[in-house]
Amino acid sequence: MASIVQFENVGLRYGTGAEILSDLSFSLARGSFHFLTGPSGAGKTSLLRLLFLAQRPSRGLIRLFGEDIVTLPRDRMPLFRRRIGVVFQDFRLIPYLSAYDNVALPLRVAGVDEAEIATAVNEMLAWVGLGSRASARPATLSGGEQQRVAIARAVIARPELLVADEPTGNVDPDMAGRLLYLFEALNKLGTTVIVATHDVHLLERVPDARTIRLDRGRLDDPAGIVRTDIARPLPRRPLR
Template sequence: MANIVQFENVGLRYDTGAEVLSDISFTLGTGAFYFLTGSSGAGKTSLLKLLYLAQRPSRGMIRLFGEDAVTLPRKRLPGFRRRIGVVFQDFRLVPHLSAFDNIALPLRVAGVPEAEIAEPVGEMLAWVGLQERTHARPPTLSGGEQQRVAIARAVIGRPEILVADEPTGNVDPDMAERLLHLFESLNRLGTTVVVATHDFQLISRIPRAHMMRLDKGRLLDPTGSLRHPAGPGL
């Protein structure tokens, strides 16, 4: 399996503070499924920011899609980001757009003809159980409904990488399982999926998934020991 992501000895600090991530080294295989776990403050969200290019590392090397992401020119960042779907903890929906238009946004940005947008967006709304909320704007949606719109928006373009930060935190267990099935279906089509979660019941639903564990900004191996900075990937 080819690697779509490679981190080597990556460190991250904000401003002049202490490192929040230290000596992070791993690879992600194309088309694989990963869970990222760790206690609050372990660095999960910071690691995801590096993955979806919202943050550059303070040191180390990151390669995405076979290219050096650390030195990537700013003008190329939008094209790279369109290959990555992101589900944020705080949703980041556009408040003045309807649920339909929020989900359609990645397709429109990618230049998909308007005539080819209605059908896939309608299918996504049905899949996440919001077909009756098509025209609703985010301020009128519950937290769980906003989460479902955010997930639909992240996956509608079939990204090469899907990064999800606690994606089932605001939905009931039945919907959580349904959304996980959506991620798994996307994964089976070839998307590399990385889901940060505290929910070990969720993790048990996909036994073939790989586990990444963070502790105080450092990556642990499956035994709970620190990985050697120059050690093998996952």
């Protein structure tokens, strides 16, 4: 399978400080599932920022969807970002919008008809167990509920690449497993998934996934992170 992500000798530093990431070279196949692990301070969030185009590298080459993003003109960035779903560790929900409108946002930006949006958003909120909370604003939701809204927003448009930073950090183990099941379902439709996590138990739930481990800004065993597999049908089991 063709690679959806390619890093070649990538380094990242902020300002004039030491490199946060050094000499990263790897590729990820379309439709693959990866966990990103490593100790605190290893550079996981910085690597994710490169993947969802919040940061450009200090050196090296990055290709996403077959294009060099280091030299990509800024006016093309918005269209590229629409192909990427992001689950932020701090949620980044829009506080004055309801759960429904937060989840609907990517579809509205893409110009989807409101009738289609209503069907998709209501199904997704039911999928993550928040069908009765559609009108609630973020401030009235628990941390775990906000996390589920953020995840629903990230996956609603079925992105080609999903990047998730500690997506299960604010939910109980049962809900963590259910959310991981949602990521697996999206992956089986062809989305490439990268989940940064400290929870080693999550790794056991997706035995076919590969692990990208960072240690002090460098890859540990870069040869072992490429996986190619075939998309499978989406299981139709909603979260309760």
